[in-house]
Amino acid sequence: MKHKNYRPLPRNFFSKPTLEIAKSLLGKYLFRDLNGQILSGMIVETEAYHEKNDPACHAHRGMTERNKVMFQSAGRLYVYFTYGMHYCMNIVTEDKGIGAAVLIRAVEPIDGIEIMSENRKHRNHNLCNGPARLCQAMKIDKNLNGMILDCDTVWIGKGIKISEEMIGVSERIGISAGKELLWRFFIKNNPAVTRYKARFNISGSLET
DNA sequence: GGACCGATGTTCT
DNA sequence: GAACATCGGTCCG
Numbered sequence: 436m437k438h439k440n441y442r443p444l445p446r447n448f449f450s451k452p453t454l455e456i457a458k459s460l461l462g463k464y465l466f467r468d469l470n471g472q473i474l475s476g477m478i479v480e481t482e483a484y485h486e487k488n489d490p491a492c493h494a495h496r497g498m499t500e501r502n503k504v505m506f507q508s509a510g511r512l513y514v515y516f517t518y519g520m521h522y523c524m525n526i527v528t529e530d531k532g533i534g535a536a537v538l539i540r541a542v543e544p545i546d547g548i549e550i551m552s553e554n555r556k557h558r559n560h561n562l563c564n565g566p567a568r569l570c571q572a573m574k575i576d577k578n579l580n581g582m583i584l585d586c587d588t589v590w591i592g593k594g595i596k597i598s599e600e601m602i603g604v605s606e607r608i609g610i611s612a613g614k615e616l617l618w619r620f621f622i623k624n625n626p627a628v629t630r631y632k633a634r635f636n637i638s639g640s641l642e643t
Numbered sequence: 644g645g646a647c648c649g650a651t652g653t654t655c656t
Numbered sequence: 657g658a659a660c661a662t663c664g665g666t667c668c669g
Contacts, residue, residue, distance in 0.1 A: 482661070491661070493654095501654060518662050519651030525661085538661060567662050609661050632644070 441466060441473075443590040446583070449509035453528040453535045457483040458620050460526070462597035465542050466590050467573040474551055474573050476542030476563050477594055480621040480628045482607045484525070486534035491613035494534025504581045505534040512589060514570070514580040521567035522576050526584070526591070540566045540608070540619075543627035564629050597622060 444463070449456060460478050467474040486494035486505075493502040493515070504513045505527055513525040513536045525536035541564045544551055551562050551572035563569040570576065575589065584590045603623045606614045608630070621628045 484661075493661080496655090499655075515661085516653060517660055519653070519660090521651095521662050523661060540661085561663095565662070607661070611659090 441475075441586070441592050443584060443586050443592065446508075446510035448591075449526060449528050449584075450530060451509075451528065453483045453485050453537060454618065456526070456528050457481045457537045457618065458602055460537060460539070460591070461602060461620060461622050463594035464545070464592040465539065465569075465573075466586070466592055467547075467575065468586070468588055469547075469550065469574060472547060472550060474547035475545045475592075476569070476573075477545060477627075478539060478541075478591075479543050479625045480539075480541035480564075480619070482538040482540055482620070483618040484536055484538060485529075489613050489616060489618075491607065491610040491616075492534065498534065502534060505536050506532060507581070510584050512575075512579050512582045512584065514575060514577055516577060517567075522570040523566040524570050524575050524579075524589075538566060539569065541621075541627050541629050542569050543625065544572070564627050564631070603628075 460481050463478050464475050465478055484492040486492050489495055494505045498506055504511060508531045509528050511527040513527050514522055516522055525538045527536050529535040544562050554574055555562055555572050563572050582588055601623055603621045604617050605619045606617055607619045
């Protein structure tokens with residue numbers, strides 16, 4: 436194991452307000468154990484979803500077969516299938532009974548880059564910058580839906596400290612309702628963030 | 644870099 | 657029957 440930070444965060448880390456967790460997940464490490472091979476990356480982009488006052492949230496209209504994991508206890512994976520071919524992974528937040536989660540939109544690859552490249556059909560770029568791309572790179576699919584984060588499959592480790600001024604905020608991507616909520620968070624000036632080139636110039640300052 | 648489009652199948656109305 | 661928390665290609669500039 437390359438990192439001292441591999442140890443899973445305690446479950447109570449996730450039973451806090453969803454917006455708070457979406458921000459505090461930036462800089463944390465996402466780990467995936469594939470038959471003993473460890474893949475990892477630093478979380479650089481997240482989005483918050485909450486059943487209350489958020490029409491974009493899958494749980495907004497109550498519990499269904501698809502979204503029921505969002506209502507379970509915090510610190511689980513919520514993986515859903517979308518657009519006929521893609522998976523997206525979330526981490527369930529808040530107390531049991533509240534439908535809320537944080538979508539992991541991008542990680543900066545650290546360990547297992549060659550394996551992730553294979554999983555991404557031998558691509559060398561854009562390995563994990565996008566919710567469906569990182570699921571493909573780390574082989575995260577419907578089978579892991581509902582799993583508690585633990586060191587056997589998928590978990591979050593301590594990572595590095597990201598100060599408040601390093602965090603960018605925007606509307607969420609790819610939704611039609613709920614655009615007015617600024618619930619997307621990302622590490623400024625990090626090329627592994629989606630739409631990086633569209634939002635930043637070479638020096639990393641925001642284009643206006 | 645940006646706009647557009649097709650792929651593809653589950654979930655929800 | 658429509659919508660979809662996306663992606664990769666093409667065409668344009």
